[in-house]
Amino acid sequence: MTMPSIDQSADLAARRAALAAAEPGLRVRDQAARLGVSEGELVASGIGSNVILLDAEPGDLIRAVESLGPVMALTRNEHAVHEIVGTYGNVSLGAHAGLVINKPIDLRLFLNRWFASLVVEEARGDTKLSSLQFFDRHGVAMHKIYLRPESDRAAWAALIEAKRAAVQAPPAFEPASEADEIPAEAPAGFDAGSFLSDWEHLADTHDFLPMLKRHGVSRPAALKLAEGRFARRLSQGAFRAALEAAARDQVKIMIFVPNPGCIQISGGTINRVEPRGPWINILDPGFNLHVREDHIAAAWQVDKPTVDGTVTAVELYDAAGELFLIMVGVRETGVPELPEWRALVHALPGVTG
Missing domain, CATH: 3.40.1570.10 (HemS/ChuS/ChuX like domains)
Incomplete structure (x- = not known):
């Protein structure tokens, strides 16, 4: 081009x-x-x-x-x-991916993008x-x-x-191709029993995506299959309620915001939660988060078994079924998640009917 x-x-x-x-x-x-x-x-x-x-x-x-x-x-x-x-600091880079872990900076980089x-x-x-x-x-x-x-x-x-590049000219950006539709349902003949059994026997949260790929099922379809067992639909206002409760009770949380080339992560307590127009915001010294509440097409509580006990997440999805934010309680490998975080999520309003 x-x-x-x-x-x-x-x-x-x-x-x-x-x-x-x-x-x-x-x-x-x-x-x-x-x-x-x-x-x-x-x-x-x-x-x-x-x-x-x-x-x-x-x-x-x-x-x-x-x-x-x-x-x-x-x-x-x-x-x-x-x-x-x-x-x-503490930069670790491979051919196509890498890490920057120098808290509070915490990044996962996919440099091939x-x-x-x-x-x-x-x-x-x-x-x-x-x-x-x-x-x-x-x-x-x-x-x-x-x-x-x-x-x-x-x-x-x-x-x-x-x-500085020797030639200062605009890069040759390419038009984006139409994104593949994310299936909302499992494929025909899908073995739900085998899939849920594998989910039940997860050992680490990092095993979740490989499990989905192995079974050939999308994330939205997986949550529907697991609803009532490992997943719960949350109400439209649940994410804001979770932020407000975390700020009020000083529950330590981690927030992951992904795009195809980077995942940026924060961890700790939050304080100032403010709505501004369609946005819900965290406005703390050194850390800001801005989320379009009107773009939350689906919010889920997702439970993932691990060797350290269940890890409970709040996941946000857009109208296309794309995951755009994950929130969990702060935890270290080998340590169970914070009981106050689990209680907070379980108290969030769900979707009825």
Whole structure:
């Protein structure tokens, strides 16, 4: 695929500027949707102005971020945004995947999905925001890293200088193909008894996805099969109720927000839970979460047996059946989950009828 021409990129940048002038509150993701392009295409239209294309393996950039000191890590999907402040470190990367575990930064990276790395300098009001943004081949944001006032600006400048691409041109993003439909039901002739027996004998939560793949069943279909035994449908307001109860009772929770290239995880107590329009938010120092409540098509309590006892999760799904957030109680390997977390989830309102 050929790269966008300079004229095409300039035209897109001009259209963005006009839209920003007409609707100054729009975030870049919403601007891109209005203009009919991907977020990556729109951001890259600023190359030569406020955006710099980097030429480096994403893993090398993740390792280099440690030199910046405290930063804000942001991972989002269509329905949830997870933001946490910390310092990158303890990076372990394989050919296609890796880990960053330097609490509070806790990431699972699927680097085979990462395609373009862009440095973005933008003004938001009186504030100048500096960030490193990673996109997949379709221009979907996989992960973003924002500088903080306490970040090392000299290290930031050195990183850009060392990794700056020789040719500053927009990457050749590809149109996204139509997503495969997620089956809501098990396939014909499915052996539900064997599947539920395997579920009953899980030893670790990490065995859950391999079990689904082995049986050839989607996650939404699996929950329907397990309803009343290992799964319970929760009401529309259950997620907000869970956050409010966790904040009130200071129950330690973990929240996972995934996209195809990254899973970002937080762990600990939360305090400030606030609704704002369609969003329910955690607004704590060093940790923010934003979730579109109106995008929660289904919420489930999901119980997974392990050698350490049952692990209880709250899982959120969108209208397409895509999992977009998981919440569990904080726990360590070899230790049963917090009884106060299990009690909290069991007290959440379910769907009746």
